[in-house]
Amino acid sequence: MTEPVLSVRNLIVEFPTRRGVLRAIDDLSFDIAPGEVLGVVGESGAGKSLTGAAIIGLLEPPGRVAGGEIRLAGERIDNLSPERMRTIRGKRIGMIFQDPLTSLNPLYRIGDQLTETILTHEPISARAARDKALRLLEEVGIPAAETRLSAYPHQFSGGMRQRVVIALALAVDPQLVIADEPTTALDVSVQAQIIALLKRICADRGASVMLITHDMGVIAETADRVCVLYAGRLAEIGPVRDVVKRPQHPYASGLMAAIPSLAGDPDEKLAQIPGSMPRLGAIPRGCAFNPRCGYAFDRCRTERPDAYPAGASQAACFLHDAASALPPEVAGRAAEAGIQVARVPAEARP
Amino acid sequence: MNRFARIWDSDVAWSFRHSPVAMAAAFMALLIVLAAALAPLIAPYDPFNPATLNLMDGFTPPMEPNMISGNVYWLGTDNQGRDIFSTILYGARISIFVGFSAVVFAMVLGIGLGLTAGWRGGWVDSALMRIADIQLSFPSILIALLIFGIARGLIPPSMREDLAIWVLIVSIGLADWVQFARVVRGATLVEKNKEYIQAARVIGVRPVRMVLGHILPNVMGPVLVIATISLALAIIAEATLSFLGVGVPPTQPSLGTLIRIGQGFLFSGEWWILLFPSITLLALALSVNLLGDWLRDALNPKLR
Amino acid sequence: MTDAARNGEPAPPLVEVKGLRRVFDLSKPLLNRLLEGGGRVSLTAVDGVDFSIRRGETFALVGESGSGKSTIAKMAVGLLRPSAGSVTIDGIDVAGKASADTQRRMRRRIQMIFQDPYASLNPRWRVHAIVEEPIKAFGMLPDAKERAARVGELLSLVGLDPRDGQKFPHEFSGGQRQRIAIARALASEPNFIVCDEPTSALDVSVQAQVLNLLRELQDRLGLTYLFISHNLAVVRHVATRVGVLYLGRLVEEAPARELFSDPKHPYTRMLLDAVPDIEMEGKERLTIAGEIPNPVNPPSGCHFNPRCPFVMPHCKTVVPPVLDRGNARVRCHLFAEG
Numbered sequence: 008m009t010e011p012v013l014s015v016r017n018l019i020v021e022f023p024t025r026r027g028v029l030r031a032i033d034d035l036s037f038d039i040a041p042g043e044v045l046g047v048v049g050e051s052g053a054g055k056s057l058t059g060a061a062i063i064g065l066l067e068p069p070g071r072v073a074g075g076e077i078r079l080a081g082e083r084i085d086n087l088s089p090e091r092m093r094t095i096r097g098k099r100i101g102m103i104f105q106d107p108l109t110s111l112n113p114l115y116r117i118g119d120q121l122t123e124t125i126l127t128h129e130p131i132s133a134r135a136a137r138d139k140a141l142r143l144l145e146e147v148g149i150p151a152a153e154t155r156l157s158a159y160p161h162q163f164s165g166g167m168r169q170r171v172v173i174a175l176a177l178a179v180d181p182q183l184v185i186a187d188e189p190t191t192a193l194d195v196s197v198q199a200q201i202i203a204l205l206k207r208i209c210a211d212r213g214a215s216v217m218l219i220t221h222d223m224g225v226i227a228e229t230a231d232r233v234c235v236l237y238a239g240r241l242a243e244i245g246p247v248r249d250v251v252k253r254p255q256h257p258y259a260s261g262l263m264a265a266i267p268s269l270a271g272d273p274d275e276k277l278a279q280i281p282g283s284m285p286r287l288g289a290i291p292r293g294c295a296f297n298p299r300c301g302y303a304f305d306r307c308r309t310e311r312p313d314a315y316p317a318g319a320s321q322a323a324c325f326l327h328d329a330a331s332a333l334p335p336e337v338a339g340r341a342a343e344a345g346i347q348v349a350r351v352p353a354e355a356r357p
Numbered sequence: 358m359n360r361f362a363r364i365w366d367s368d369v370a371w372s373f374r375h376s377p378v379a380m381a382a383a384f385m386a387l388l389i390v391l392a393a394a395l396a397p398l399i400a401p402y403d404p405f406n407p408a409t410l411n412l413m414d415g416f417t418p419p420m421e422p423n424m425i426s427g428n429v430y431w432l433g434t435d436n437q438g439r440d441i442f443s444t445i446l447y448g449a450r451i452s453i454f455v456g457f458s459a460v461v462f463a464m465v466l467g468i469g470l471g472l473t474a475g476w477r478g479g480w481v482d483s484a485l486m487r488i489a490d491i492q493l494s495f496p497s498i499l500i501a502l503l504i505f506g507i508a509r510g511l512i513p514p515s516m517r518e519d520l521a522i523w524v525l526i527v528s529i530g531l532a533d534w535v536q537f538a539r540v541v542r543g544a545t546l547v548e549k550n551k552e553y554i555q556a557a558r559v560i561g562v563r564p565v566r567m568v569l570g571h572i573l574p575n576v577m578g579p580v581l582v583i584a585t586i587s588l589a590l591a592i593i594a595e596a597t598l599s600f601l602g603v604g605v606p607p608t609q610p611s612l613g614t615l616i617r618i619g620q621g622f623l624f625s626g627e628w629w630i631l632l633f634p635s636i637t638l639l640a641l642a643l644s645v646n647l648l649g650d651w652l653r654d655a656l657n658p659k660l661r
Numbered sequence: 662m663t664d665a666a667r668n669g670e671p672a673p674p675l676v677e678v679k680g681l682r683r684v685f686d687l688s689k690p691l692l693n694r695l696l697e698g699g700g701r702v703s704l705t706a707v708d709g710v711d712f713s714i715r716r717g718e719t720f721a722l723v724g725e726s727g728s729g730k731s732t733i734a735k736m737a738v739g740l741l742r743p744s745a746g747s748v749t750i751d752g753i754d755v756a757g758k759a760s761a762d763t764q765r766r767m768r769r770r771i772q773m774i775f776q777d778p779y780a781s782l783n784p785r786w787r788v789h790a791i792v793e794e795p796i797k798a799f800g801m802l803p804d805a806k807e808r809a810a811r812v813g814e815l816l817s818l819v820g821l822d823p824r825d826g827q828k829f830p831h832e833f834s835g836g837q838r839q840r841i842a843i844a845r846a847l848a849s850e851p852n853f854i855v856c857d858e859p860t861s862a863l864d865v866s867v868q869a870q871v872l873n874l875l876r877e878l879q880d881r882l883g884l885t886y887l888f889i890s891h892n893l894a895v896v897r898h899v900a901t902r903v904g905v906l907y908l909g910r911l912v913e914e915a916p917a918r919e920l921f922s923d924p925k926h927p928y929t930r931m932l933l934d935a936v937p938d939i940e941m942e943g944k945e946r947l948t949i950a951g952e953i954p955n956p957v958n959p960p961s962g963c964h965f966n967p968r969c970p971f972v973m974p975h976c977k978t979v980v981p982p983v984l985d986r987g988n989a990r991v992r993c994h995l996f997a998e999g
Contacts, residue, residue: 025368025371025375050864050865050866050867051835051864164952165952166952167952194725194726194891194952194953195725195891195892195893195932195935195936196725196931196932196935196952196953197952197953198935198937199934199935199937200950202937221864221865222937223865223937223939224936224937224938224939225937227937227938227939228937228938251939261866262865262866265865265866265868265869266865266869266894266939267868267869267872267892267894267895267897267898268894268939268940269893269894269897269921269933269936269940270940273897273898273917273918273921276873276876277869277872277873277898278869279866279869279870279873280866280869280870281870283834283835283836283837283864283866283867284834284864551780551781552775552776552777552780552781553780553781553782553783555735555740555773555775555781556773556775556781556842556845557794558740559738559739559740559768559771559772559773560768560772560794560795560798560799560849561765561768561798561799562794562798571783571786574783574785574786575783575784575785
């Protein structure tokens, strides 16, 4: 297997507060292969944006990486100096945020921002940089790119601005693009265009993408693999088709079922997960999901699950650990719901 | 959790407990305010009772026995033999009373006008804010002087003495309302577009209740910060006016009056008459100001 | 949906919206206009919208930014006055000049649920005071004890603990806050509730809870909803009828099932295609280029013409009339006869 572009191992992000240290990300590990699009989903407070911020070294103080390591193409980047990190952010990791205005300087012309970014990281002439900027704008679908080079960000519509941000993120051919909710602020009809663009342009350049979003639909359309987070911990990670169609973690399964879709019977009640995600200071003992989980048994309340193989995915759930003493009734219900429990006891088999 | 425990556990209380500067400032301010409030009980002499005054005791230096009477005064005496420590206690009393009343007056006026401007908008808002702008383009001490002068001119001479302190309070208050009005107006503009106000509109809550019940509680945070900082400024403004001789009547000397009196003796060597009231004023204004700074940071979620 | 609506029995319309129009004046102040030049600028946010909602039904308005959906919601609850046209509830004009008493009784029957549960509850008020406010405002239960009991009842109705009344809004999660907002909306015993994007600020798993709760309450209390949303998948789960708005005009209006199975207007089709394909069936998409034009200066003729794949010459000049097609009404020249 080739070396992953990004490798996150046992990442821990903490926020010291007056009520003690809060663990916003707790022992999270995942890889992104070259050219792969990894979707990171979770509800608000699950830690998905923090994961992105930790990788690019832009955690807001007092947040800090308190453990684990982050490697970019094999090289550790979680302990670099801010100066070293800045060059990596521009050159090797591109960033796209929810609000395009945070990535664009309102006082600079679009063309100047692009050229400047290119010149900072590439030893080419100003003229060549400008040509490259123009090609980039054309590539991301800005009409009349030549004249738009001298326009300011506020003269663009929301969708066009996000296109410019994509051009900016990909200006110096980064190995990895981190896109944090890139379509959330856009209208439905524009969202589809931006997703298609992001997918195409990253595929063309062979850049890997870490796509952070709360929108399962966007993930289903774009990602190769998905990582589902819950309360700062990994719930499930696996190929997108498997996670969407055959989720193996009860949380992922509940989440998928709760999404209203254009198929199925509209008169049927939507499946819902009871309760809400715990606050950081009040994460329950054992599995973080256990109080809301329909399949929780004794072990879930005391011990924290590792990630176990579950079908084509990995799920942090004791249903998938052969060592669990699964109550037959729980195993039966889980199996009925399509969860491939580790060892279905004989008496629960249909 | 009972009420006290809840307050003790609140973020503001926590921030207070973890800020040595705030605690020291609060201690200092409290000490001065308490001493001033309890002046009649604490003060060793009544500086305004001519019967107890002895001109012979004049110009006694601190901690030294008077050459004639042998009396010892902690902080010395002034030209008329008044105990400086006692005059400071009584003077601080007046300074704090005037400053506090002026701030309350400015606050009530500013909140009222700010809420009106922000809520009504349109020409009411424009008119009020232009007045505020004009007033802001003059130093507030000048405004206070102007108002004080006009008010003195309007009041019959026989009542001047009795009303002087109230005129002073109104003058300083009128010079200070702008800050409150601006902040309250800004906060009102933000709050009035929030959905909870729309929700109240849908059920037809009356405007007065909407403004006082819904908006006012939500704009009080910044108001408290300004009030604290204004208190320091108002105390200084009072001192300045009294120093200029236009403030409180000489029969009720405030810290400013004491400083003015003391200034006259600085070059003849009686430094204590000036020094001690000045230190008191400085300590009072500084501690209140530091408290205001701390409160602003404590209430600002971004800095927490 | 109530049983009546499900069985298709005609119920009389409760809410009627006729020729609704709202123009906002965006001009600079007179003095600035005189000094800097430039004329009056106005934005027609809602441009002649008609629809009616039958008792116990949910009418959903779908649209993107600038479609005027929130403006319609505000006019429906009396927060904004229409520039022309009217919204009537049981024949009484919401913005009309009926007697104060009639107005009051009508207002009591209309409530609203807002988008952002973090902004729609006064952070300085305890939950019981928030839920109690409409009861007090309409003078419904003069006795404080009865009011407290009613607040407890309402909180249980939306799935909260009556003891939660003693807490402040910040002690609750987003979904629980939206429940509080729903309890407040129900406090005056309304029969018409305007839901303005009630779940778009919530997480998916919580969104399902709130949508299910709204439906359950409709069944139990016979409520009529005007449901505003930009999310077609959500609308599909709540609506009896759907209206699609584009730049202030209703371009299509149809029974929900029909709109989703047989969309007519090209914009509706495009919106449906733009919903990400969670089923992963690799469906063909009709992606449409371009973005929503500035509503201050909308395209002439049919507003959608610059983005429409089926555009015809007269689409650029003639505003399409409303055409009845079975149970649906559509505003598109493609469906004109001949």
